[in-house]
Amino acid sequence: MDTRQRMRETLLAGFPVDERRRHLAGVSTAVLEGGDGAAGPPVVLLHGPGEFAATWLPVLPRLARAHHVIVPDLPGHGDSLIDGVPLDAGRVLDWLGELVEETCAAPPVLVGKTIGGAVAARFAAGNRRRLAALVLVDSLGLTAFDPAPRFGLALHRFLGDPTPRSYERFMEFCAFDLDRVREHIGMRWDTYAAYAVELAADDRVQAALGGLIGQFAAAPIPPEQLAGIDVPTTLIWGRHDLATPLSVAEAASARYGWPLHVVEDAGDDPALDRPDAFIVALQASLGTVAVP
Known part of the structure; x- marks a missing residue:
């Protein structure tokens, strides 16, 4: 077993999910699945750029009580391996379509964060009747990606020289309160x-x-594509997002009539920063479906 696999097993130990491998659009995809869906529709969770499925771990136990949850590593991320064929937009959308078809017995709620949100929105625009609802969490794609300079600098430094220090510095701009995140994740933080x-x-x-x-x-998703999304769509946003500011979500909410739930004391990843508040916002997004 290699180092990465040991890390994954450490992160997932004790969580109510199983890791499976599915071959989707030429991508050997690592997928976390859990919950029996007895009380609500399936929920598919898409993570952000450079991340991995385990970023959703703080909210998975509660979601799995009411839903069948499906959490993949995005193509080329985590343990999802690409076969060498170029990763263009069409292939990524085909990948997501096959994931939904193979894992969801009913139309799912598709939840996408940052780049996962942009992928989810593009998918929803072209796949009517395949989704029960769409939830965009601090999503990219609603405007051109133009983060706050200090966020962009920290991201550039981390990707240019990935070290524990550069990662910590970057996460200080992603999270509103990194100490609180560390405390919540506990002993898994070092492995994470x-x-x-x-x-x-x-x-x-x-x-x-x-x-x-x-x-x-x-570049932004064309407004006509976003206006063509005909499934119930909700925005969940961290008030202190330095990558895509809250004003972007407010403008999209006003333009398209999408409800907006603002998570206080959160950066661009409210599920990591404020998991309990995120669950409350997601429960409101799902309407009558309760998340215990």
């Missing part, structure tokens, strides 16, 4: 951070990260 550094040092992961940003977030 080490795995993130390990992945960022992999040229293949960086190439996939750049590809997703280029295909889905370098």
Whole structure:
């Protein structure tokens, strides 16, 4: 067993999910699945650029009580391996379509964070009737990616020289309160951070990260595509997001009529920063479906 696999097993130990491998659009995809879906629709969770499925771990136990949850590593990220065929937008959307088809017995709620949100929005615009609802969490793609300078500098330094220190510095701008995040994740934090550094040092992961940003977030999704999304759509946003400010979500909410839930004391990852508040916002997004 290699170092990465040991890290993954440490992160996942004790969580109500199983790791499975599915071959989707030529991508050997690592997928976490859990919950029996007895009380609500399936929920598919898409993470952010350079991340991995385990970024959703703080909210998985509660979601799995009411839903079948499906949490993949995005193509080229984590342990999802690309076969060498270029990772263009069409292939990523085909990948997501196959994931939904193979794992969801009913139309799912598709939840996408940052770049995962941009992918989810593009998918929802072209796949009517395949989703029950769409939830965009601090999503990219609603405007051109133009983070606050200090966020952009920390991201550039981390990707240019992935070390524990550069990762910590970057996470200080992602999270509103990194000490609180560390406390919540507990003994898994060191492994979580080490795995993130390990992945960022992999040229293949960086190439996939750049590809997703280029295909889905370098330019805004055309407004006519967003207006064509005909499934219930909700925005969840950290008030202190330095990558895509809250004003972007407020403008999208006003333009498209999408409800907006603001998570206080959170940066660009409210599920990591404020998992309990995120669950409350997601429960409101799901309407009558309760998350215990």
